[in-house]
Amino acid sequence: MSLVGCCILQNVAVFLFSMLYLNPSISYLLKNCTIPFSENMSNSACINIDCSQRKLLVVPDGIPRGVTRLSIYLNQIQAIHKNDFRYLSNLTVLNLAMNQIAHIEDGSFIDLLELRELNIAMNKLTKLSNNPFEGLWKLTVLDLSRNRIRVIPPSAFGSMSSLHWVNLDQNLLTEMTDIQYILPLPHIDYISISDNPFSSFETKHLPSNMSSSLRGFELSSTVLTIFSITTPVFPHLEKLSFNGLCPNPVMEVDIPEPRFFRTVTHLQSSTHCISFKDMRKLLESLVSLTHLELLHTEKWINRGLLKTACSIPSLRSLDLHYNSVVNIDPKLANCSQITKLDLFSNRISNLSSHSIQSMKQLRYLDLAGNSLSSVPHDLISLSSLEILYLSANHIAEVGCLDFFNLTRLKELYLAYNYIDKLDGCVFQYQKDLKVLDLSNNLLLELDDTFKIGLKNLEFLDLSTNRIKHFGTGDFISLESLSCLKLNIIEDVHSKDFERLYTPSLSFLLQMDNIFSGLQLLRNLTVYLNIPEGYKGVDLNSYQNLINLPSLRYLDIICRGMHCSKPFHVPIHFLKTMKNLEHLTAENFQLVEPDKDTFIYTPKLKSLAITESSLSDLNPELFQPISNLEALDLSRNTLKNLDFLAQANLTSLRCLKLCENDLTVIDHNIFQFLPALTYLDLSVNPLTCDCSNSGFLLWALSSDQTQIVNVDQYVCTYPLSERGTMFVDIDVQSCWMDASFLCYISATSLVLLTLLTAFGYHFLHWRLVYAYYRLMALLYDMRERKRNNPYCYDAFISYNIQDEAWVHREMLPALEDERGWRLCLHHRDFQPGTSIMENITEAIYGSRKTICVISRHYLESEWCSREIQMAR
Template sequence: MKQLQSLNVSYNKLIKVPYDIRSLTSLEILNMDYNSVFELNCEDFKDTVHLRTLSLKSNRIVSMSRCVLEHLTDLKFLDLGHNQIQYYEDIFEIALHKLEFLDLSYNPIAYYETEEFQALWSLKYMIVGTFFTAQAKQKTFQGSNNLEDVFISHEHEYEPNFRGLKHVETLTIYLYCNDDFKVPPGTNYEDSIHFKSLKTLTVICRGDRQGFPYIIPQIMLEGMEHLEMFKAVNVYNEAPGRGTFYFYPHLKSLTISKTDLTDLDPEMFLAIPKLQSLDLSESNIKSLDFLLQANLNALRYLKLTDNEINVINETVFQFLPSLTYLDLSNNQFSCECSNAGFIQWIKNNKQTQVVNAHQYECFLPVDRQGTLLLDFDVQSCWNDGSFFYFISSTCLVVLTLLTSFIYHFLRWQLAYTFHLFLAFVYDSRRRKKGDPHQFDAFVSYNVHDEDWVYREMLPVLEGEQGWRLCLHHRDFQPGKPIMENITDAIYGSRKTICVISRHYLQSEWCSREIQMASFRLFDEQKDVLILLFLEDIPSRHLSPYYRMRKLVKKRTYLSWPQAAQHPGVFWQNVQRALWPPQPTNL
């Protein structure tokens, strides 16, 4: 037994250190956790000088004398946590120069003295604080220059005095939420420069904040320029501001949980483009849209468990090109077509591992509660007719817009094409039958000008000159469609006489008659159109009547007002125009 190097006597209800341990001179590891030891005397470890690990966690030790540990010069690990130690004299001022780990947490120690741990030259990992500790005096950690990991647990008003922790890399602080995190008077940037080596900071607030924000002093954080991991649990009452992480350009891991992040500002992440891990669990998040503007191109790990997310737009993940791990457990997913794209993304993407996606359950609608999200039939979203209705309504809208456009800008061109087609068909039929022209001329006029036609034109052209004229009030066939009558009249006459006045230009049927006549002119390439103006109409007034203006510019026309003094010459010109037409080039 004298050669024994490791001994574990935990959970044995021991009330003191067994006497036989004194004879184990080669002992290096001793575990006496979870017993009832209430006293340590100077002889307990006097002969175990090679002891390197001593764990006395969760006993009832009340006090410790200096002599208890003075012979353990090789000790590296000492755990005295969860005892009832109220004072311990100056046990840390003795030769524990090799001690690397020290746990004094959860002991009723009122405060830590100045330069309490300065003799622990090799100390790297320390856990301190209890329900009862009020403060650490100035320079408490002075001389502990090798400390790399510090865990502090305080559940009363606490003033942090971390001077001397020049090389600390990990700092964990447990605090009670109903108290304040105070900064000692006079603290400034120079006081916080001892955190320049800090890489990991964890602040955990215990208890119920009851709506009051717990604030980490900004001045305390400004010197942490090399911080790579920041964890805040139950600390913030609302989403941190956009400048919160301005001083952490190298931050790679961020955890903010048990916080109301309903109003999370995506610009908060712009200062930390190197972020690789993000945990926003239990934070009342309802949407992932903030990721669209967060610029998290390096993010690999994303945890959003226990939030209130219903619907996820799968396009969000296009803005996370490096994402390989995603945990969305315990959210309130909606098993409806609004999530069809997200479900398809889970099934088809090969880059990102969606943790336990096969166990995600539906929260909405009520009749699907308890069913699995991935069991939702996304095909039904395409087969329920909604896609067909969407396509149909889209086509209808496009058709309506196209029809409106054509009517507004191209109606005359379409009408021209239609009537040209009718004229072509009619002329082809007439030529096949070899029908001669029934009339010499078809007279196109407006009803307001009918008096002039019967009083001035007919007596001369029919009575004196003997021409056969076609007049719509007299010669159109009753019961026949008016367009057919017009077509028959124009193609059944050798020529068409248009009696033009302002009323004529404003008439829809007169407009169609002159259109049909101009179509024939275009089709047969013959001089079949005679223009008679009853009024002097300036060319600028013809601008709205594109076709009429074009004809007036290209063809010679007769003006009744200009022939008022010599009507005989006027009718002679009409007679010459009515002679059998010659081929013409337009």
């Protein structure tokens, strides 16, 4: 094939290719939706799609049929129609909360055969149709709270035989009969109907033979006047909740038979709608109560309700948070049997002597969010205590005897206090402690706190303190530590620069000694403050800075006003972290890392270097970490992605490049990332012209890689296109330019000239014959339209050599004997008219054509044309 022909075919193929890939029905593009990246994203059995907060007016089209979790909350959808979720037979969780849904057509969910959870909370439903949940045989959780539902038809829940949990809070239900068709469902466990305008809740209004499998029931209403259980409707009820705030008691509790509530083990009340007398009576009837929650009920507590509660022998858990109680001491005197006490967010300033000493079985105590100025002295008597919360108080100091005798303590939370110092003996008795949270305090140093004891500690949080430096072996005794969070504040004065290369060098050089002994540490988070005056000296000559062979997760985050200073990463910084899998460096103005930075971490799966002003990267940097699956380079200053072509990232599945300086994306780069499934290029100054046409075609057609929110990318350049959408680029015009059209026209003209010369030279007579054939056809059509009568009975076609025989034999027989009128060329042709025209007129003017066939006839060219034309 000629070069010209090849070029034509190539351009035609490109055009057809662009037309094909502009068809969104065959692309991976999810308009108005994303598939959030997760480590199990490759698992086809679990596909999570997020279409939330997109200002959608309808359920989006093109949702993959294999989706298992779908979120469309916080949009503006007004109705659900029959075909909105068609074919989504694998869907298990559907979230439609916070829309404006006012109507659901019957059969809208009929295809959702595997749906387990459905959330339609915070919409505008006023009523349910007769069968809105048809087909949801496997649904177990349904949330219809915060709508305007007034009536529930009897058949609305008829097909939901697997339903366990229903939330109807904050609707407009007024009668108990509105839920009577839910209660008999075979597997119903929990119903919440709080904040509905019920005036009464009386089981006598239910069928006498009704028995529900309900185990949890939540009810509250500021207009509820009576709560009466007079029939055994709830033989399996375990948890009963009364919620809502009332200025004065308005509800009467009527439970004439305590046996109706003999199975109740949990009671929650956050209301003053019940009178103190009725509440005490209710508690006395709950003979099996083990867990009691009293929220916002300080009036009852101050009147002595706890005395009644603590007299219940089975009570084990007492939750009194959010009560604003100041003095709790005398009220808990009889609660010696409880194992869990929650006093979170009250106003307790101190616990006097003998306040909780009787609670010898207490294992869980929450005093967080109070006004304690010191660790309560009575705690030393709680030898069985395992979990202790003292966060968010005003504790400024902890002493060696504060936790004396708490030898079984496993979790201790002291965050958000004012502790500025730790003595080495503070935790010397806590040999079983596993979790210690000292974050958000004022610690300046650790002394020898972690050099002795705490050998079983697994989690330690020292972040957001004022620790300036760590000493040698500060954590040497923490042999079991697996997660450590800390921050470093370097505050070195100018005189110290004379003996140190850099203020932060003192931290880095000591890190080997700091973490000595932490051979089991798996998670380390360091919040580093770069000090004023930092020069950014290269530290590559220092080796073995951190010796943490078991480390899996390392997060180093810069905080403070001096994070904009250049920061060099030592080459051997990660040398001992051969098992490292996840590394994050955030808010460092990194000088380009050395190509050998990751040679010691071949197992690295996730790497995030964000907010670090990286403008270019050496592709050799990624060669040692070919198993990398997730790479986040967001909020840098990258201008191109050329480094990816040689980075050997064949296992990379997630690539985030948000908020860089990328203007033109070369889509050919991504062929070097064969496993890529998630690509985020949001908030880049993209150019909307033909330079990005290839990337756009690839983005719209890729059946493997999801380009997150590509339909929301906005053009930045050229200025005339600023503000328009990136997907609106006219890709076809990029291929149909003026030079291409000129090329096609010139090529066509040359081919036409060649074909004309070829035809004239080799097919001259055939073309002439074809021309006259065409003329004859046109003449025939014209004559037929005229419908003129024939002038002759027959036209005689013969050779001049046979003329004697025609006159002697044929004419007498046909004209004289039969009376035919014959047309002969020597007699009837019009003089001055062309031969072909005369032949044509003679043939079309005669009813028949008679050919006198002889050897001379067959050898004559004109006779041959006459017979062909006659035919």
